[in-house]
Amino acid sequence: MSMETDIFEKRAPILVQNVRHQDRPVDLVIADDGTIAAIGPGTGREHEYEHVIEGRGRLLLPGLANTHTHAAMTLLRGFADDMLLQPWLAERIWPLEAHLQPDDVYWGTRLACLEMIMSGTVAFNDMYFFMEEAARAVVEAGLRGVLSYGFIDLGDAGKRERECRATESFIDHVSRMAHPRITACVGPHAVYTVSFEGLSWCGEYARERGLGVHVHLAETRSEVEEAIAATGRRPVTTLDEAGLLGPRTVAAHGCWLDDDECRLLAARGATVSHNPASNMKLSTGRAMPYPALRAAGARVALGTDGCASNNNLDLFEEMKIAALLQKFAWNDPTTLPAREALALATVHGHRALGLGGGLLEPGAPADLILVETHIPSTTPLFEVASSAVYACSGCAVTTTICDGRVLMHERFVPGSEEVLVNAARSAHLLVERAGLFETGPIPTQKS
Amino acid sequence: MSMETDIFEKRAPILVQNVRHQDRPVDLVIADDGTIAAIGPGTGREHEYEHVIEGRGRLLLPGLANTHTHAAMTLLRGFADDMLLQPWLAERIWPLEAHLQPDDVYWGTRLACLEMIMSGTVAFNDMYFFMEEAARAVVEAGLRGVLSYGFIDLGDAGKRERECRATESFIDHVSRMAHPRITACVGPHAVYTVSFEGLSWCGEYARERGLGVHVHLAETRSEVEEAIAATGRRPVTTLDEAGLLGPRTVAAHGCWLDDDECRLLAARGATVSHNPASNMKLSTGRAMPYPALRAAGARVALGTDGCASNNNLDLFEEMKIAALLQKFAWNDPTTLPAREALALATVHGHRALGLGGGLLEPGAPADLILVETHIPSTTPLFEVASSAVYACSGCAVTTTICDGRVLMHERFVPGSEEVLVNAARSAHLLVERAGLFETGPIPTQKS
Numbered sequence: 103m104s105m106e107t108d109i110f111e112k113r114a115p116i117l118v119q120n121v122r123h124q125d126r127p128v129d130l131v132i133a134d135d136g137t138i139a140a141i142g143p144g145t146g147r148e149h150e151y152e153h154v155i156e157g158r159g160r161l162l163l164p165g166l167a168n169t170h171t172h173a174a175m176t177l178l179r180g181f182a183d184d185m186l187l188q189p190w191l192a193e194r195i196w197p198l199e200a201h202l203q204p205d206d207v208y209w210g211t212r213l214a215c216l217e218m219i220m221s222g223t224v225a226f227n228d229m230y231f232f233m234e235e236a237a238r239a240v241v242e243a244g245l246r247g248v249l250s251y252g253f254i255d256l257g258d259a260g261k262r263e264r265e266c267r268a269t270e271s272f273i274d275h276v277s278r279m280a281h282p283r284i285t286a287c288v289g290p291h292a293v294y295t296v297s298f299e300g301l302s303w304c305g306e307y308a309r310e311r312g313l314g315v316h317v318h319l320a321e322t323r324s325e326v327e328e329a330i331a332a333t334g335r336r337p338v339t340t341l342d343e344a345g346l347l348g349p350r351t352v353a354a355h356g357c358w359l360d361d362d363e364c365r366l367l368a369a370r371g372a373t374v375s376h377n378p379a380s381n382m383k384l385s386t387g388r389a390m391p392y393p394a395l396r397a398a399g400a401r402v403a404l405g406t407d408g409c410a411s412n413n414n415l416d417l418f419e420e421m422k423i424a425a426l427l428q429k430f431a432w433n434d435p436t437t438l439p440a441r442e443a444l445a446l447a448t449v450h451g452h453r454a455l456g457l458g459g460g461l462l463e464p465g466a467p468a469d470l471i472l473v474e475t476h477i478p479s480t481t482p483l484f485e486v487a488s489s490a491v492y493a494c495s496g497c498a499v500t501t502t503i504c505d506g507r508v509l510m511h512e513r514f515v516p517g518s519e520e521v522l523v524n525a526a527r528s529a530h531l532l533v534e535r536a537g538l539f540e541t542g543p544i545p546t547q548k549s
Numbered sequence: 550m551s552m553e554t555d556i557f558e559k560r561a562p563i564l565v566q567n568v569r570h571q572d573r574p575v576d577l578v579i580a581d582d583g584t585i586a587a588i589g590p591g592t593g594r595e596h597e598y599e600h601v602i603e604g605r606g607r608l609l610l611p612g613l614a615n616t617h618t619h620a621a622m623t624l625l626r627g628f629a630d631d632m633l634l635q636p637w638l639a640e641r642i643w644p645l646e647a648h649l650q651p652d653d654v655y656w657g658t659r660l661a662c663l664e665m666i667m668s669g670t671v672a673f674n675d676m677y678f679f680m681e682e683a684a685r686a687v688v689e690a691g692l693r694g695v696l697s698y699g700f701i702d703l704g705d706a707g708k709r710e711r712e713c714r715a716t717e718s719f720i721d722h723v724s725r726m727a728h729p730r731i732t733a734c735v736g737p738h739a740v741y742t743v744s745f746e747g748l749s750w751c752g753e754y755a756r757e758r759g760l761g762v763h764v765h766l767a768e769t770r771s772e773v774e775e776a777i778a779a780t781g782r783r784p785v786t787t788l789d790e791a792g793l794l795g796p797r798t799v800a801a802h803g804c805w806l807d808d809d810e811c812r813l814l815a816a817r818g819a820t821v822s823h824n825p826a827s828n829m830k831l832s833t834g835r836a837m838p839y840p841a842l843r844a845a846g847a848r849v850a851l852g853t854d855g856c857a858s859n860n861n862l863d864l865f866e867e868m869k870i871a872a873l874l875q876k877f878a879w880n881d882p883t884t885l886p887a888r889e890a891l892a893l894a895t896v897h898g899h900r901a902l903g904l905g906g907g908l909l910e911p912g913a914p915a916d917l918i919l920v921e922t923h924i925p926s927t928t929p930l931f932e933v934a935s936s937a938v939y940a941c942s943g944c945a946v947t948t949t950i951c952d953g954r955v956l957m958h959e960r961f962v963p964g965s966e967e968v969l970v971n972a973a974r975s976a977h978l979l980v981e982r983a984g985l986f987e988t989g990p991i992p993t994q995k996s
Contacts, residue, residue: 183887186883434832435637440630481973530929
């Protein structure tokens with residue numbers, strides 16, 4: 103097995119040889135422009151390359167795409183669980199977030215990226231604060247990030263103005279970066295936290311600048327009921343009237359969508375990001391209606407939500423929980439079979455984010471992972487999708503490649519030590535600053 | 550870090566030093582009789598030992614107990630998923646099981662044991678066929694097994710006689726083995742597969758021989774409705790009248806228990822094994838009523854069920870799915886908090902199986918695991934139970950010790966290669982014998 107240390111250093115032509123793809127062994131050649139040059143049996147013989155990765159005993163899969171998270175909330179992992187929504191937010195999450203500093207978001211996002219790399223995710227859709235720091239973290243970590251500043255005006259005109267400027271400022275920042283792995287989008291938080299004026303501004307601004315939209319939608323029953331009571335409209339209608347629904351829109355949760363809303367989302371080409379672990383942990387009371395969305399022809403992808411309500415970013419685990427929840431909620435074990443669950447986390451996820459990943463073919467981005475087959479989870483191996491969805495966790499991933507760069511190989515990620523230590527320290531200091539130290543985090547130490 | 554190869558060879562006094570237990574670092578001394586000799590800050594200085602395991606950067610937890618599985622069904626992992634219950638059983642599972650041979654059960658159980666060792670489980674409650682082979686596999690793997698022959702008479706008197714003799718034969722076999730890690734119990738499959746005469750024989754035989762009982766209970770709505778239609782009694786009443794309910798009884802699933810049944814189970818001291826992943830995957834339509842069982846004071850533990858309906862044996866994952874499902878099903882995020890979920894998988898599980906594990910104190914069995922803290926899942930580390938339940942998978946376990954013997958250290962399990970290769974081959978040949986080869990398993994190869 104090739105373990106040259108410089109395989110991580112820069113992009114170079116790479117041959118992944120004898121790796122299992124679907125039901126046969128293939129060679130995969132990665133070009134030094136970050137795309138797949140060739141894939142097929144024995145194709146390695148026809149190409150030049152600088153590094154060889156032995157793929158025998160490994161499965162080749164597209165890298166996964168996480169279509170809804172708040173990456174820096176890794177810092178809050180395990181700080182508050184098993185609470186009712188309001189005290190959880192009011193007594194634990196918001197008081198901590200009030201003390202967030204830019205550096206926290208940088209290290210929290212680095213920790214999230216490390217976790218995603220180690221569990222096979224290559225692209226993610228993020229909404230949070232201090233997003234310039236998030237963008238810096240994503241660039242350094244090597245992933246693809248679709249990043250939005252979380253726009254929240256709570257109906258206050260002054261706050262709305264500041265949120266418009268903050269959104270513009272972040273979009274301009276990303277434009278100046280002009281980094282191929284960073285995309286900015288507009289992030290109106292939700293219909294219950296943003297005025298119709300704010301939503302409309304976001305819709306108009308996204309259209310003007312040709313940007314995608316990232317929004318929360320129909321997560322709880324009360325959100326829908328309060329929207330109807332206040333406006334006479336269900337949330338999807340409001341988003342549509344604000345010009346926020348289109349093929350570049352990702353709406354997270356969607357637990358309480360009705361059939362008409364599913365059809366309208368389908369008609370607009372918007373994607374609903376299913377976040378089953380978070381919805382179950384916070385007891386949203388209803389599962390996202392996957393059968394209705396599918397019947398309507400709507401796009402669906404998968405997300406983990408932030409680590410405060412999950413508490414990890416492992417999309418392998420999320421695929422399983424999605425397949426289990428959909429079967430359980432709609433009382434039909436044929437709902438969301440393994441191959442569909444794998445597609446939600448790969449090709450549908452990348453498409454929702456406007457990215458070209460999810461397909462392993464010449465010319466596509468070299469965004470891919472290798473999965474160990476020599477472990478109990480993949481023994482026996484009757485059906486790749488079943489093993490990936492139902493038996494594996496993200497730990498089965500041995501190699502993660504994004505944009506042609508090797509980010510992890512044989513479970514080794516360069517620089518992980520620094521990320522773990524600094525993220526643990528940031529979390530510790532954040533809780534201390536907020537005066538919320540009760541049980542206290544344990545600074546991570548090298549064993 | 551101590552990595553003497555002979556740490557695996559035989560029991561010897563071991564010092565685990567500087568390991569984090571709850572909120573402080575301790576030393577733990579394991580005696581060569583397989584029990585914990587001492588635990589506390591600096592206690593290592595006062596004892597002699599042959600091996601040292603460095604515990605810095607690791608959490609110390611009790612080894613987990615899986616209270617319901619069919620271990621050898623690892624061979625069927627991923628062979629058939631996403632199907633309705635009846636065709637799944639009639640067209641895929643039963644035709645394969647009809648071709649099972651003793652050697653299959655041996656290798657399937659070895660694979661299950663390897664998977665459990667690698668995910669921190671030290672004891673399990675098993676029900677299947679060719680149980681002499683299962684017992685041999687468990688002895689060789691080093692775990693604790695509570696083993697039962699699955700008694701199924703389908704109301705046929707001749708078959709009942711044969712099942713009684715098969716049960717007696719297995720119990721006698723285990724008596725002759727007289728192995729400290731192997732317990733036999735009586736395994737009447739369920740009220741819908743065993744006649745009342747068969748159930749009563751099992752109850753009487755268990756009482757005579759002082760054995761525990763392992764049974765399926767109230768898994769599906771139709772099981773309960775058909776029982777009422779045929780006998781006028783709900784399943785728990787029938788089990789009670791057959792003398793099958795007591796403190797040594799483990800009843801798996803319990804999805805459709807009503808409040809009276811919860812109270813009767815509590816009165817008898819029986820344990821309900823919650824199997825959330827399997828119940829969701831097969832769409833049982835209702836979650837085990839944990840709040841009602843808890844209100845009644847009934848005992849609850851955790852199980853994975855077999856790999857055909859899960860599809861793994863990772864109790865870390867099962868703890869999370871249990872906590873998520875209970876919150877979702879009863880619409881309350883405070884239901885089954887992390888500490889309770891961890892207790893179900895540890896102290897309550899060992900107690901249900903009549904074992905002394907689950908507590909880390911002098912004199913208790915040295916059944917314990919170490920968990921890595923230097924990974925994203927445990928960074929930051931605010932609350933051990935939250936990290937274990939919500940963020941970790943079984944891959945976070947670095948060391949597994951059962952009965953004072955080190956079965957895994959630094960993720961290395963001696964002999965794992967042979968188990969993976971032979972189990973994959975058994976699965977392959979089984980499907981071939983049954984004439985059910987469609988997609989075909991891929992024999993495991995060393996990478």
